[in-house]
Amino acid sequence: MTEQVLESGTKEIRFRQAIATALADEMRADKSVMIFGEDVAVAEGPFKTSEGLLQEFGPLRVRDTPISEMAFTGAAVGAAIMGMRPVVEIMFMEFLGVALDQLVTEAAKMRYLSNGMLSVPMVVRASCGSGLGFGSQHSQTLENWVSATPGLKVITPSDAQSAYSLLRAAIQDPDPVMFLETRVLYADRGPVDTSLKMEIGKARVLRTGKDITLVSMGQMVKVCHEAIKISGIDAELIDLATIVPWDRQTVLESVKKTGRLVVVEEAPFSGGWGSEILAATTSKLFSSLKAAPFRITTPDVPVPYSGTLEARYIPTAQDIARQLTESLKNGLTPKQWWEIEGLSS
Structure with a gap:
């Protein structure tokens, strides 16, 4: 992962690298953080957003999954209820369609249905948006699939700094968070101050x-x-x-x-x-x-x-x-x- 250190102490890195850095920093800080997804381990993510994670944290915490979004999203819900902090990667936002029940009916409702006894501290990340020629079935943003779901927070960062800081905030949150990553921004470079915190819900x-x-x-x-x-x-x-x-x-x-x-x-x-x-x-x-x-x-x-x-x-x-x-x-x-x-x- 190449990076440029600026005079202010911030790093000049790509949006996708900001995602990988946030994941690594949270995994170092909290041993309960783990990652599920298709090609997130050996291949380091389809868009290289989990670069270096398998090598540092091993296959128990960075797990390649079968092509079954419903299964591994459901597994993340269970893991979160049992005390882990799973981060699920959905390769394209459209693929979440087969796992919506696990996210909006199970994860988002668990605190309410258990009268506050259970929480589901999980993050579902998904790439989205147009601009890279992926066509009509892989280029939608689809925020409206999840934005009307009580119990679920929804985030879309716009640059490397917000990608880093808001992903860390999302992983630390005690409830489920949908984290939408605009795919065309993955290659964009920007300054990232890893000490800068951002609040969910603050523009x-x-x-x-x-x-x-x-x-x-x-x-x-x-x-x-x-x-x-x-x-x-x-x-x-x-x-x-x-x-x-x-x-x-x-x-x-x-x-x-x-x-x-x-x-x-x-x-x-x-x-x-x-x-x-x-x-x-x-x-x-x-x-x-x-x-x-x-x-x-x-x-x-x-x-x-x-x-x-x-x-x-x-x-x-x-x-x-x-x-x-x-x-x-x-x-x-x-x-x-x-x-x-x-x-x-």
Whole structure:
């Protein structure tokens, strides 16, 4: 694992290396932490997110599993109840479909059903998202599969630092956590301070501004940074990071200051997580709003396999900049790109 040590003492490493480093640091700190998954041991993970772990911690704590997500997720639930802290790796988020019962019906409900006598301190990690040409069956984000499940926390980091710090927080949490890793970010480099702690449920204000509040997470955070530069708008950028529970206080305080809200999602328009943000903001701050909040999303179509179409599918910095500019200019909700091009009624 190559890394660059910066003057401040932080390390410049890739997003995927931040994941592996967080896993290693937690396994060193707590002998109850173990890893289950397909190809996580000998192959060091399909995306090299468990690099070096088998060599250091051995096959009892770093376990390759059969291709049976239901079986090894269920095994993790049992191990967690018995005092271990298992981390399950789901190669692609879509593969969680065959194991949802173990996560949302068993793990997420165990504390409630046992009247607090049992807890399930487990983490389910899954790669997700578009941008690498994996096609419609391997490129969805699917936060809405798990975000409406009481008892389950849901996290999506946006850079190497949040990947490291939030994964450690997730492993230390006494209840089950769904940890969604945006696959296109695995190769991105960034500074990581291993002493920096982050709280689950606490958003990061990455840029302060007075004109408009921009809320995003995952790979869209980087795209929003570029959109702000293109537009020249003094936007406040918030990396939500935790979808459940989301940081209402930080978002509402920002919108109360700017009077405007835009949520940018790498998810289809229907059923996106941003709808909850808009609903709560409109309900709480209706009289303070200068314009109607709106969302910038992907269209309600499968993720295309073609590289050209896939790049068109997700929100681009140029289109986000267009919509921000139009909103500030006339106070109206801009049309999505597919509406402008006549691809949707």
